[in-house]
Amino acid sequence: MGQGDGGNVIEELVTDHREVEELFGRIEALPPGAEDRRLYADRATMELVRHAMAEEDYLYPSVRERVPGGDVLADDELDRHARAERIMKDLEGREADDPEFDRLVGMLMREVRTHLADEERNLFPRVRAECPTVILDGLGDKVRKARKTAPTRPHPSAPDEPPADKTLAPGVGLVDRMRDAMTGPGKPY
Structure with a gap:
């Protein structure tokens, strides 16, 4: 996902948010049924999976350890990831001209946009307040290293x-x- 320039984990994840929003905007700019909507939906899915894994592997363990009430916060975020992933699974295999495609991609965009806005408004400020800079920077490094080995496209x-x-x-x-x-x-x- 986002190729940050050495930022901390929150800066890296916010860059991811902007990239996902850009893909959503490309989907919305195309007319219903346009074939490229499927391409952008697949790219958004790949980006979202990578982003979720970065949060689950690196951010949420720190949230649990360092943020008051962190277990509840992390569990809520994991529930949101699960909801988005269920929608992405339902979206798989549907062509852009399938009426269900538009309904599901709309649901995915609403779910993800709500999640990302909540993270930026609530979770990320709490993480910044509770985690030392050295921890946030170290997690940012781990996210960047993980991206270098992550596949750029799905492999069966x-x-x-x-x-x-x-x-x-x-x-x-x-x-x-x-x-x-x-x-x-x-x-x-």
Whole structure:
């Protein structure tokens, strides 16, 4: 996602927010049914998966450890991620001219925009107030390093050994492939 220039974790994540919003804007600028809406929806999905993983792997553990009430905050954020991911899974495989595509992409944009605005208004200021600069900078470095090894596009990597082959295949979708490519097949996120 965002290629920050050495900023702390919050600056990196805000850069991600702007990139996702840019992709949403491109979807909205195209007429319903336009084929490129599918392309931009897939790119937004990939960006959102990467962003969620960065938050889940690096930000939320610090929220739990350092921010008063952090367990509740992190759990709420994880619930929001799960809701967005369910919408992204429902969106997979739908062509831009499918009437459900517009409904689902609209739901995804509303869900994600609400989540991102809430993070910037509530979560990020609390993290800044409670986490020392050295921690925030270190987490920013980790996010940047993780991005360098993250795939730039999904790679099918569904497990082919029992029992995992029965849980993910057939029909492993974009969200699952992205998660598998970054964490390994069948591993929790």
